[in-house]
Amino acid sequence: MPYKHLTGLDQINAEEMTQLLELSAKIKADPDAYRTRLAGKSLAMIFQKPSTRTRVSFQVGIYQLGGQALVMGQNDLQLGRGETLADTARVMSRYVHGIMARVFAHSDVVELATHATVPVINGLSDLLHPCQAICDYLTMKEHLGDLSGLRVAYLGDGNNVAHSLAYGAARLGVSLVIGTPGGRYAPDEAVIARAREDAKATGASIDVVEDPREAVAGARVVYTDVWTSMGQEAENERRLADLHAFQLTGELFAQADKDAIFMHCLPAHRGEEVTDEVADHERSVIFDQAENRLHTQKALLVTLMG
Numbered sequence: 001m002p003y004k005h006l007t008g009l010d011q012i013n014a015e016e017m018t019q020l021l022e023l024s025a026k027i028k029a030d031p032d033a034y035r036t037r038l039a040g041k042s043l044a045m046i047f048q049k050p051s052t053r054t055r056v057s058f059q060v061g062i063y064q065l066g067g068q069a070l071v072m073g074q075n076d077l078q079l080g081r082g083e084t085l086a087d088t089a090r091v092m093s094r095y096v097h098g099i100m101a102r103v104f105a106h107s108d109v110v111e112l113a114t115h116a117t118v119p120v121i122n123g124l125s126d127l128l129h130p131c132q133a134i135c136d137y138l139t140m141k142e143h144l145g146d147l148s149g150l151r152v153a154y155l156g157d158g159n160n161v162a163h164s165l166a167y168g169a170a171r172l173g174v175s176l177v178i179g180t181p182g183g184r185y186a187p188d189e190a191v192i193a194r195a196r197e198d199a200k201a202t203g204a205s206i207d208v209v210e211d212p213r214e215a216v217a218g219a220r221v222v223y224t225d226v227w228t229s230m231g232q233e234a235e236n237e238r239r240l241a242d243l244h245a246f247q248l249t250g251e252l253f254a255q256a257d258k259d260a261i262f263m264h265c266l267p268a269h270r271g272e273e274v275t276d277e278v279a280d281h282e283r284s285v286i287f288d289q290a291e292n293r294l295h296t297q298k299a300l301l302v303t304l305m306g
Helices: 014-029 053-064 085-095 106-115 130-144 160-172 189-199 212-216 233-242 286-305
Strands: 042-047 068-073 098-102 120-124 151-155 175-179 205-209 221-224 261-264
Touching: 014 130, 014 160, 014 286, 042 053, 042 085, 053 068, 053 098, 053 120, 053 286, 085 098, 085 106, 098 106, 098 286, 106 120, 120 130, 130 160, 130 221, 130 261, 130 286, 151 160, 151 212, 160 175, 160 189, 160 205, 175 212, 189 205, 261 286
Parallel strands: 042 068, 042 098, 098 120, 151 175, 151 221, 175 205, 221 261
Antiparallel strands: none
């Protein structure tokens, strides 16, 4: 295995990304074949942010693989009393076989990975959400087949999910269009530049536009996320106003391919970034997508800790 940690999809190549999707599908199809794969192994789960899908999928996932999880909030560790992340990583590495961290600052998960001697998985940071993108592309593959050349539209804030979708698209040959109002909502320039460079190897394309209709036109996948992430609550009213034109309504969804699917990483703020009409549409796959977090987390754990 050429990669030890997964702090972002920029760390893995196209073949490794494809292998993760293939393993996820195998585990989903025959979970019993993997039920003792991580027997006797432990995963430390560090949460600086609250979680539903990340916590449940990793905790249930390692249990279904025969291992166990230790769940720790910020106040359960000595971090709150001044212990460094580097020392935390060194100590944890003496006790457990892997660390999953859901953090505010991306630099925190990088610091953990730098000093840990066991695999570190980014369960979410302000810059990247690699676990989500792996699950997203598995869901697209299940519903639409071959990902090469697939047109995917992402609407709203150019956030950590958009960044990880871009890195994933570059590895899978996907045509990704990110629609945002620009300015403070535009995706990180360095991330987009890296994704576009990586895309040359697979024929993928990564475009950023400021017109929601242009982004959605002809797309086979239309994806959105909350406009106000954890830690941005003070900006909520401004964000609602600035992003209003990017709300995914039934009328906007109709501009996509006639068989397009709707995706959302959840939790959804219905009536803000998406209307009930789209969230509950017959072509909404948001709960299939949420389920797939379990299968892809298990594939990651087997790959890194097996």
